[in-house]
Amino acid sequence: MSNIIFYLVIGLIVSLDAMALTIGKKSTYTDSLSALINWAGLNAAWHGGLLIFYTFFFHVLLEYSRELLHAIDFSWIRVNIPFFAEQIIWLIAKLKIHLLSIFAAVTIILVWITYSSKIVDRPLTPKAASLPRWMQPLFKRQPAGLVNNTFILNLQAAIVAVDMLALAALIKATDQTASHVDRIIMTGIVVASVFTLTLGTSLVARRKFVEKSMPPDGVGEAPSEHSRKFAKLWLMVTLRLVEPLLIFYFLLQLLAHMVVGIHIDSPALLLAAVLMVVAIIQMHGLARVVDAVRSDG
């Protein structure tokens, strides 16, 4: 049960960027309901697809590296390598022990790189260069006939889902006991969450942020365009920052676990996560983050 709650939390966290993008998209306020369902489905599919792909990729990478290190025959090294044989054996033994620590260190770097670029990314003016290198050929050329929509919507949804790489690495490093079935359940929950929350956001945004004409009787006051724009901008900046904040919390939990070997929940870790978000903003400058969001609107 606690696993399901954790997966729901993950589902909510990874939906935040899709929600922010949905609020920023002009088509959210003009398209038909079926187009909105299609958009929510695309986001869910890209999130779920990339999450399961990366999850199994990291599983295979880590488990096979472990197997490979265990398969190395030390006596062969002693016999066949004339120089530094003991040091090589010692190094391999260290690698065996610290494989998970090394993987966790790589995860920390991956999460940082992913979110430090994602925070200033502009998915509404999408470029294939924003995707990981291995995915870029998929979006190299816009196929003839697929005018605008299918191609662009897929590219946007793929760009928003790039953080699945960091998430998959983080989950693999944090939880070693989860089975394949657990992973598949988690992906299913993520898909359902992204779909529901993206669609829900688009419906709520249509109601809240679309300009209405003055009431026919002239009584009351319609919210000004300025206040609506400000509310939208504020919401999008917040959603962009909340996702890294929550992911960083899990990242710091992982770091804490690496230090003393126990799992802790502490407000101090949340403070540290806030510091990491401030560090990202410091790196790019708040103006750049706001500009990136504005360009989406």
Next chain:
Amino acid sequence: MTAFTSMPMDPTIAPSLEGLISRLASALALIAGVWSFLHYWFDPQKRSKIHRYLEAFFLALGRQWQTIALLLLAFSIATIVPIYENASLKRQMMDQICRETDSEPLKLACKEAASKLPKYDLSQLLEGGYVDVFQLGLWLLTLFFVGVFANILIVNAKTTDTRGRVVLVSIIMSFALWGIGVLQDFLGR
């Protein structure tokens, strides 16, 4: 050469990764220091490609020093908090054991032992695989400060009259890495 002489060189001691890295880093730092010194001293205009890459790297580090400082602060919190939490957990467990002890003398002895438990416990940090993370942090910290110094002094040293500064940075760089080597050696014991 102090980096080498300060390390235990007893051949019966198994080589450690930390020791190897420290020695290698110290050697590299000394070579880099001498190389920088000679290079700038004799011909400051003709810098090699590697030298320019290094400068660019240090410049980037220096520019992002606030970001790196914030990250180090966040990572320090994530390191220190669990050490305290862990010690507090141990004290709670000990208190529980004391409460459940029936014999009065044993209870007293237990309480005395509990009162002697440290408020923080570094022992776990230094055993198992976790020490690597700590050392990695130290390495990043050193790199950060070397980067900032290098940015302030080397990269800004455009003219020949700043050779003195370059020499100073080379010395600082060598000593910083040597210091980390010694610290690692100390922690590794």
